[in-house]
Amino acid sequence: MNLTELHPEYLAALARQFGFLGAFLGGVSATLFVTLLTMAKPGKVVRWAIGLAAVAAVAFIVTAYMSVGVIANSHPNAPSEMAGNSIVAVQLGMSLSFGVGSLALLAAIGVSGWSRSRLLGIVTSIVAFLGAIPLFLDFA
Numbered sequence: 001m002n003l004t005e006l007h008p009e010y011l012a013a014l015a016r017q018f019g020f021l022g023a024f025l026g027g028v029s030a031t032l033f034v035t036l037l038t039m040a041k042p043g044k045v046v047r048w049a050i051g052l053a054a055v056a057a058v059a060f061i062v063t064a065y066m067s068v069g070v071i072a073n074s075h076p077n078a079p080s081e082m083a084g085n086s087i088v089a090v091q092l093g094m095s096l097s098f099g100v101g102s103l104a105l106l107a108a109i110g111v112s113g114w115s116r117s118r119l120l121g122i123v124t125s126i127v128a129f130l131g132a133i134p135l136f137l138d139f140a
Contacts, residue, residue, distance in 0.1 A: 026061050049111045052107045059097045060101040
């Protein structure tokens, strides 16, 4: 199925969900980012977790921003000069940034446990990996 084949009302509803989830998960990622930044002992593992949380936060901000563009371009009462614009690139950017943000957030969660103990690192890595399985299956 081609992205341009989606009905405008369906596309707008989907973009609203992406925008909501992007804003929410962006806040979660930013909170994780700031929490990790304030840790007393920033070792190599913590630096990786900070970087991954930053990637997730930015990707989710991009998702929320691009969802507004999708909604604006797919609205039936959009200005006529917007009608000629192709929103495929915006749709693709929104979807890709959401996927990158989701994977980066899961990776940050998986890595962050290693900053405390080996056991916690194993647990958080397994949980993050299990959480990533549906994402990879959805991308395939």
